[in-house]
Amino acid sequence: MIDFRHIIATLPALLAGCMAHQPPLPPSHPTYTIGQPFQAGNEWHYPREYQSYDETGLAMVIPSGQPPLTADQEAYDPNALAAQSPVLQLPCLVRITDLVNGRTLTVRVNGRGPNQAGRIIGVTPKIAQMLDFPTQGVVEVRVELLAARSSALDISLGAGPQLTAAPVGAVQATALPPPPGAAGSANSVAPDQAALGSTAAENDAGVLSGIVRQGSIAPGPLYVEITGFGSAYDARRIGARLAGMPANVAPVFGGSRTLYALEIGPYHSVQDADQALQGVLARGVTNPEIIVR
Numbered sequence: 001m002i003d004f005r006h007i008i009a010t011l012p013a014l015l016a017g018c019m020a021h022q023p024p025l026p027p028s029h030p031t032y033t034i035g036q037p038f039q040a041g042n043e044w045h046y047p048r049e050y051q052s053y054d055e056t057g058l059a060m061v062i063p064s065g066q067p068p069l070t071a072d073q074e075a076y077d078p079n080a081l082a083a084q085s086p087v088l089q090l091p092c093l094v095r096i097t098d099l100v101n102g103r104t105l106t107v108r109v110n111g112r113g114p115n116q117a118g119r120i121i122g123v124t125p126k127i128a129q130m131l132d133f134p135t136q137g138v139v140e141v142r143v144e145l146l147a148a149r150s151s152a153l154d155i156s157l158g159a160g161p162q163l164t165a166a167p168v169g170a171v172q173a174t175a176l177p178p179p180p181g182a183a184g185s186a187n188s189v190a191p192d193q194a195a196l197g198s199t200a201a202e203n204d205a206g207v208l209s210g211i212v213r214q215g216s217i218a219p220g221p222l223y224v225e226i227t228g229f230g231s232a233y234d235a236r237r238i239g240a241r242l243a244g245m246p247a248n249v250a251p252v253f254g255g256s257r258t259l260y261a262l263e264i265g266p267y268h269s270v271q272d273a274d275q276a277l278q279g280v281l282a283r284g285v286t287n288p289e290i291i292v293r
Contacts, residue, residue, distance in 0.1 A: 032154050033072040033090040041117030042281045045086035053088060053145035056292035057120035058270065061128045061137040071112035081208050084113035084122035092150035098131045099140040099292060102217040105130055106208055118277045118290040130212050138270050140219055140292045220292045221266030222273040224280055227252060229260040238262055241283055
């Protein structure tokens with residue numbers, strides 16, 4: 001006769017033994033990565049090495065079910081200060097600013113994505129929590145490449161990975177009221193004065209302090225933008241293919257040459273901007289992006 005009491009009593013030990021013999025995660029060996037062009041949500045992305053990058057747009061939370069290794073061969077951790085970019089070199093360091101509440105955080109970009117059109121960065125659930133993203137997980141952001149520290153990080157990879165995310169317990173916090181009109185709580189943001197002690201450490205490419213700083217808020221309307229036209233005439237030709245959409249040509253100053261962009265909008269909700277983006281793609285116009293103006 002089967003003694004079920006004995007089987008039940010030994011179940012915890014059996015389960016522990018099974019867990020102990022699960023295969024470990026693949027080894028993590030970060031490597032400098034650019035990668036090939038890829039398509040996500042009917043939109044093509046062309047990764048390259050940037051010397052400067054300062055863009056506004058929409059951020060989203062990286063969904064669950066990610067592969068065990070990121071695009072640059074690091075172990076994926078939803079609690080790390082890590083992010084995905086469709087175009088930046090990997091790994092690199094960027095400063096993310098939530099334009100709705102003014103909170104900023106320096107993070108490591110080590111993944112390729114997000115796999116949704118109209119998103120310029122994907123962040124781990126931990127970052128979304130620290131920056132107080134809204135419930136739907138999509139927010140207006142500014143993303144700035146920290147070029148000098150990223151370059152130093154690239155060099156350091158020859159000696160192995162040097163960058164470590166701040167553990168959860170090490171994240172500094174203090175009470176600081178958000179600016180007028182900013183959303184979110186006031187208990188998880190460290191002011192610059194409290195962060196002064198970490199300045200020297202953050203000059204090292206291998207350190208992330210995990211400190212959230214409070215800045216000014218700067219939300220704005222959303223536009224769908226197509227850039228890189230050599231003349232206003234070229235931009236207007238593409239605009240003619242978007243009849244019925246509120247498109248305008250705007251000069252883009254930079255370097256020794258003036259380029260032109262086609263801006264469609266404004267839109268005052270993510271849903272409307274996403275719909276406009278898909279409308280642009282459906283008419284065969286490539287490389288549209290959602291920006292915050």
